[in-house]
Amino acid sequence: MEYPGSHIIRPIRRALLITFIALFFIICPILIMYTTGYRYDWQNGLLKETGVISIDVLPAKTEAYLNGLAVKKNIPIRLKNLTPQKYNLKLSLSGYYDWEKEVEVKNRQTVYIKEFSLLKKPEPKFLLAGTIGFISISDNGRWLIYADETKGKTNIWLDDLNNNSQTLIKTLPGIENIKVVWGKRYNYVAISNAQAPFRWLITVNTENPKQKWDINYTVDSLITKYAWQENLEPQLFFSTETNINAAQIIPQKIINVAPNKYLDWQMDGNKIWALTWDTTTTQMILTKDIFGFSTDFARWQNDSNTRPSDWHLLSTYQDTLLLKNNKQTEKFFLVNKDNQYSVTGQNWLISPYNDWWIFWTPWEINTYSIGSAPILLNRYSEKLEQIIPLDEFNTLGIFWTNRATALFPYYSVSHDLLNEATIARAVDSQNKIMYFSGKILLKEGLWKISY
Structure with a gap:
C-alpha cells in the first residue's frame, strides 16, 4: 500500500527494517563484548x-x-x-x-x-657540627638522642625537636656505642652501653631531662637485660645474674620481683615471657606470662651441639617469638603456636606498620608476616648496612656504604634517596623526616631531610 505524497515506498521501508534489525544483531553483541572486556585485534585478526x-x-x-x-x-x-x-x-x-x-x-x-x-627530592639541612656516631628518635618524633664523639669522649644529648633545645645527658670517658630504649606509654627513655652486661643504665624523663636516674648506682650486680613495662606508671624491668627486678620510676625504688632462674626473658606489654631448659627431656621451653597465668607456649628439642645458654629470646609480638642462637650467626628463629621457622638475617626489625618483620644481611632481605611463612624479598651485590621503614606504606629506606635508596617492596621499584655516605640514621616516619650524620657538602655533623 502506498500513501499519497510519501517518498518512502514499501520496498524502502522493508529495506530499512531489515537494515535496522541487522544492525541490532551486529551492534548489540559488539557492545556487550566491549563492555565485558573484549577487543578485536585488527592487526592479528x-x-x-x-x-x-x-x-x-x-x-x-x-x-x-x-x-x-x-x-x-x-x-x-x-x-x-x-x-x-x-x-x-x-x-x-x-x-x-x-x-x-x-x-x-x-x-x-x-x-x-x-x-x-611519591617521595620528595630531598634538600639536606645542616643541624649541628660534630662527629655523630649514634642517633635515635622517639616514636612520636619529638625527641632525638644523639652521641657526639669529641676529643676522645662520648657526649650523649637529648634534643627536644619541638622546642629546639638540647640537654647533655651523660659524658662517657671514651668512644663508646650506646643503646636506647624508648618508653611506649610514657615520655621516658632508658640509655645504656650497647651490649650486655650493662655497666651503666640511666632513665631520663624527656619532658624534664633533669629527672634522670643512674640505676647501676642502686644495684650491686651488673645488669644483663632491661625492658619497659606498659603499666599504669613508668616501670623498667631489669635482670641480673641472680634476680629479676623492677625499677619504679616514681618514686625511684628498686623492687625485687623473682629469682632469675631463666635462660632469657622478654617483656610483652605488661606480661613477661621466659625461656627455660628442661634437663630431663633436654627440651627448650617458652613460657607465657611467667608472673601471671603461666602457660607453656612452645617446646623444641635442643641440638646436642648447642648449649642451652646459646639461645636468646629477642622479641615477642602478637604471640610470635623471635629467638637467636649464638652458634648460628646468620639465622633467626620464629616461633608461634602452630609453626617454627628459620630465617636468614644478621639484623632485624618489626615495622610499626602492618605487623611486618624484616630481616637482613649485607646481601639479602627477608620478610615475615604473621600467618604466612618467611619470604625472600631481595638479594643484592652491594653491601647493605641498615633498613628503616619510611612511611605507613612500608616504603623502605635502604642504606648502603655510600648512598641511600628508597624501595617500594610491593612493586620491586627503587630509586636513589641520598647520594652520600652516612654514619648513623633515624627516621620520623609520621612526619617523613630523616635524620642522619656524616660529611655532606664538606660539613660534618647532624643533618636532616624531608622526604
Whole structure:
C-alpha cells in the first residue's frame, strides 16, 4: 500500500527494517563484548579480552604517563579496556622523585598501583657540627638522642625537636656505642652501653631531662637485660645474674620481683615471657606470662651441639617469638603456636606498620608476616648496612656504604634517596623526616631531610 505524497515506498521501508534489525544483531553483541572486556585485534585478526590499570597513590596531584603519553585524568585513575601487553607506567610530580615500572596487563584482570606515596627530592639541612656516631628518635618524633664523639669522649644529648633545645645527658670517658630504649606509654627513655652486661643504665624523663636516674648506682650486680613495662606508671624491668627486678620510676625504688632462674626473658606489654631448659627431656621451653597465668607456649628439642645458654629470646609480638642462637650467626628463629621457622638475617626489625618483620644481611632481605611463612624479598651485590621503614606504606629506606635508596617492596621499584655516605640514621616516619650524620657538602655533623 502506498500513501499519497510519501517518498518512502514499501520496498524502502522493508529495506530499512531489515537494515535496522541487522544492525541490532551486529551492534548489540559488539557492545556487550566491549563492555565485558573484549577487543578485536585488527592487526592479528583475533578477538581479545582486555584488562585494567587502577592507580590510587599520593600526592593526589600526581600525574600518570602510560607508554610516554600523559593520562588526562586525576588520581584516582582507572584505565579501562587496555589490550593485554606490557606497559611503561610513570608517576610524576614536580619536586618529587619519579616512580616508574613496567606493568603487564592480562586478560580480564586489574593491575592495582596503590598504597604508596611519591617521595620528595630531598634538600639536606645542616643541624649541628660534630662527629655523630649514634642517633635515635622517639616514636612520636619529638625527641632525638644523639652521641657526639669529641676529643676522645662520648657526649650523649637529648634534643627536644619541638622546642629546639638540647640537654647533655651523660659524658662517657671514651668512644663508646650506646643503646636506647624508648618508653611506649610514657615520655621516658632508658640509655645504656650497647651490649650486655650493662655497666651503666640511666632513665631520663624527656619532658624534664633533669629527672634522670643512674640505676647501676642502686644495684650491686651488673645488669644483663632491661625492658619497659606498659603499666599504669613508668616501670623498667631489669635482670641480673641472680634476680629479676623492677625499677619504679616514681618514686625511684628498686623492687625485687623473682629469682632469675631463666635462660632469657622478654617483656610483652605488661606480661613477661621466659625461656627455660628442661634437663630431663633436654627440651627448650617458652613460657607465657611467667608472673601471671603461666602457660607453656612452645617446646623444641635442643641440638646436642648447642648449649642451652646459646639461645636468646629477642622479641615477642602478637604471640610470635623471635629467638637467636649464638652458634648460628646468620639465622633467626620464629616461633608461634602452630609453626617454627628459620630465617636468614644478621639484623632485624618489626615495622610499626602492618605487623611486618624484616630481616637482613649485607646481601639479602627477608620478610615475615604473621600467618604466612618467611619470604625472600631481595638479594643484592652491594653491601647493605641498615633498613628503616619510611612511611605507613612500608616504603623502605635502604642504606648502603655510600648512598641511600628508597624501595617500594610491593612493586620491586627503587630509586636513589641520598647520594652520600652516612654514619648513623633515624627516621620520623609520621612526619617523613630523616635524620642522619656524616660529611655532606664538606660539613660534618647532624643533618636532616624531608622526604
